[in-house]
Amino acid sequence: MAENTVAGGHHDDDVHRRDFLHIATASLFGVGVGAVAWPLVMQMNPAESVKALASIEVDLSPVEVGQVIKVLWQGKPVFIRRRTEEQIAQMEAVSVDALPDPQRDAERVQQSEWLVALGVCTHLGCVPVANSGDFQGWFCPCHGSHYDMSGRIRKGPAPKNLEIPPYQFVSETKILIG
Amino acid sequence: MDHQSKYEPTNGFTRWIDSRLPVVRMAHDSFIDYPTPVNLNYWWTFGGILTFCLVIMIVTGIVLAMHYTPHVDHAFDSVQHIRRDVQFGWLIQYVHANGASMFFLAVYIHMFRGLYYGSYKEPRELLWILGVVIFVLMMAAAFLGYVLPWGQMSFWAATVITNLFAAIPWVGEGIRTWLWGGFSVDNATLNRFFSLHYLVPFVIFAVVALHIWALHVPGNNNPKGIDPKGNQDMVPFHPYYTAKDGFALGLFLLLFATFVFYLPDALGHADNYIKADPLVTPEHIVPEWYFLPHYAILRAVPDKLMGVIAMFAAIAILFVLPWLDSSKVRSGRYRPLFQQFFILFVVACVALGWAGGQPAEGAALLVSRVGTIYYFAFFLIILPLLGVFETPREMPNSIAEPVLKKPDSPPELEPDSTGKPAPVPAE
Ligand code: HEM
Numbered sequence: 042m043a044e045n046t047v048a049g050g051h052h053d054d055d056v057h058r059r060d061f062l063h064i065a066t067a068s069l070f071g072v073g074v075g076a077v078a079w080p081l082v083m084q085m086n087p088a089e090s091v092k093a094l095a096s097i098e099v100d101l102s103p104v105e106v107g108q109v110i111k112v113l114w115q116g117k118p119v120f121i122r123r124r125t126e127e128q129i130a131q132m133e134a135v136s137v138d139a140l141p142d143p144q145r146d147a148e149r150v151q152q153s154e155w156l157v158a159l160g161v162c163t164h165l166g167c168v169p170v171a172n173s174g175d176f177q178g179w180f181c182p183c184h185g186s187h188y189d190m191s192g193r194i195r196k197g198p199a200p201k202n203l204e205i206p207p208y209q210f211v212s213e214t215k216i217l218i219g
Numbered sequence: 220m221d222h223q224s225k226y227e228p229t230n231g232f233t234r235w236i237d238s239r240l241p242v243v244r245m246a247h248d249s250f251i252d253y254p255t256p257v258n259l260n261y262w263w264t265f266g267g268i269l270t271f272c273l274v275i276m277i278v279t280g281i282v283l284a285m286h287y288t289p290h291v292d293h294a295f296d297s298v299q300h301i302r303r304d305v306q307f308g309w310l311i312q313y314v315h316a317n318g319a320s321m322f323f324l325a326v327y328i329h330m331f332r333g334l335y336y337g338s339y340k341e342p343r344e345l346l347w348i349l350g351v352v353i354f355v356l357m358m359a360a361a362f363l364g365y366v367l368p369w370g371q372m373s374f375w376a377a378t379v380i381t382n383l384f385a386a387i388p389w390v391g392e393g394i395r396t397w398l399w400g401g402f403s404v405d406n407a408t409l410n411r412f413f414s415l416h417y418l419v420p421f422v423i424f425a426v427v428a429l430h431i432w433a434l435h436v437p438g439n440n441n442p443k444g445i446d447p448k449g450n451q452d453m454v455p456f457h458p459y460y461t462a463k464d465g466f467a468l469g470l471f472l473l474l475f476a477t478f479v480f481y482l483p484d485a486l487g488h489a490d491n492y493i494k495a496d497p498l499v500t501p502e503h504i505v506p507e508w509y510f511l512p513h514y515a516i517l518r519a520v521p522d523k524l525m526g527v528i529a530m531f532a533a534i535a536i537l538f539v540l541p542w543l544d545s546s547k548v549r550s551g552r553y554r555p556l557f558q559q560f561f562i563l564f565v566v567a568c569v570a571l572g573w574a575g576g577q578p579a580e581g582a583a584l585l586v587s588r589v590g591t592i593y594y595f596a597f598f599l600i601i602l603p604l605l606g607v608f609e610t611p612r613e614m615p616n617s618i619a620e621p622v623l624k625k626p627d628s629p630p631e632l633e634p635d636s637t638g639k640p641a642p643v644p645a646e
């Protein structure tokens with residue numbers, strides 16, 4: 042049979058049938074490889090137990106006006122800053138057009154007294170230091186990014202403002218992050 | 220280069236083996252009776268040194284893995300346990316930690332050697348590319364290994380490097396989460412880094428085998444960059460180069476031992492003796508010295524994504540080097556202009572290394588920008604153009620010719636034994 046189809050090839054039909062078999066075999070092989078690779082790739086993603094730890098509750102009552110605290114959420118620091126009247130006024134007055142990542146202060150807070158932002162520099166992920174830098178918000182020592190009291194990038198290599206994590210006030214003095 | 224195997228099995232047993240699996244014959248033909256150019260200088264000893272380094276890293280690494288615990292709560296303490304409690308753990312751990320630096324020192328010298336003598340040119344392109352593959356894998360191994368002691372520098376190096384991938388548009392963040400196995404560098408990350416750190420050196424081992432295979436097809440290049448013309452240009456590898464390589468290895472090990480026994484922490488960072496803390500970034504984070512030039516390139520570019528691209532491009536460009544250099548003359552000895560640009564290139568790489576260790580501002584930032592521009596210009600402008608505009612020096616007809624000439628003949632083309640070209644009279 043092999044001799045017939047390979048060496049002979051006198052029927053056009055045979056050629057087509059052979060092509061079809063080759064393509065079908067290769068496709069099925071491809072699907073098989075993909076099916077085996079998929080679990081091997083996906084196992085690298087966060088495990089269910091890691092995902093289950095995805096939210097935390099923070100009690101805000103001990104935080105003084107003007108103070109910044111850090112809490113750990115999903116392995117990353119979250120900054121919570123209780124801003125003074127003066128700081129709030131200052132941040133609301135900043136002209137948005139001149140910012141590298143334009144955002145009004147109001148878009149970044151739920152209650153203007155409380156700024157909740159991820160403590161992860163949007164450049165390469167270091168933890169910025171509070172109350173330092175040219176804008177007295179945060180300064181990232183790794184490559185020199187300056188953030189303001191609203192966590193907005195003002196100067197340096199970071200492209201974005203500090204990210205705002207999903208959170209909600211569950212009571213006057215308690216928030217749920219995540 | 221026609222080379223008949225001269226291996227003669229001496230007894231019945233070796234004859235029996237040889238007719239079934241001629242592995243002894245292969246080793247004999249590759250490392251004993253292997254014909255090698257007569258004129259290889261000491262820059263050619265680093266291949267052997269590198270192989271030795273790889274073996275040292277694998278042996279000490281396997282021993283470390285017997286005592287190390289890849290868990291965020293125990294990793295830091297288990298490395299201290301290795302240093303303080305495990306018998307000879309202090310020795311083995313310091314040999315492994317300093318060995319990574321020695322490995323990179325040797326590989327950089329090896330690569331500059333290849334660059335100067337045109338060892339990447341036809342017919343050795345694949346040999347060079349396999350070398351670059353090894354270099355990339357070494358960088359991966361060293362980065363993964365550096366995370367394992369789980370000190371502050373380990374943690375923040377892992378954070379910064381994995382964040383590089385997040386700069387990729389659209390898919391970047393997904394890739395970063397996938398690399399982490401979580402929402403930050405954490406236990407899942409450490410655990411998989413350990414698994415991969417164990418794996419990569421064995422992959423390197425396999426690529427080294429291909430690299431040597433690719434070397435033994437065209438044979439060694441040599442300081443003159445001309446093909447050996449016959450027996451007067453060749454000597455067997457053993458005993459000539461086993462002796463030379465062995466002597467060089469001895470000197471190299473003296474340096475290695477000086478670091479291990481007298482300056483064991485000189486190449487590391489004090490911050491790595493503080494346990495990883497995701498809430499605090501150290502004041503001044505810098506990578507290990509062997510990554511500083513790449514780090515300088517990353518920071519030389521003000522834009523995040525472009526910086527990441529420039530850094531990876533600086534490595535990727537090495538893959539296409541054989542097709543960027545338009546000159547048919549291999550050895551830098553016969554290329555007067557190339558020599559100048561080459562020296563500048565080495566200076567640029569060292570300057571980038573210096574700048575990478577400084578805070579990215581002022582003079583350091585300027586140096587890293589100028590260095591980055593020269594680095595890319597060397598490959599993309601200078602090498603392609605030089606081959607067109609440069610007039611090479613006259614080359615001898617064979618390796619042995621200048622040596623076999625009568626002693627009273629002018630010494631014009633004979634480089635002295637230090638490997639520096641002798642002054643050449645203008646034509
Ligand atoms: C290409 C070869 C290798 C390189 C470049 C390399 C590099 C490194 C580096 C830079 C460190 C951090 C040491 C420190 O700063 O204290 C390290 C740690 C470690 N490596 Fe490797 N390594 C290699 C091969 C291996 C192999 C083959 C194994 C295992 C079989 C291994 C197991 C370990 C372990 C368990 C640690 C953690 C303990 C420690 O920090 O000393 N390594 N490696």
Ligand code: FES
Pocket residue numbers: 162163164165166167181182183184185186197198199
């Ligand atoms: S990580 Fe913050 S400036 Fe680079």
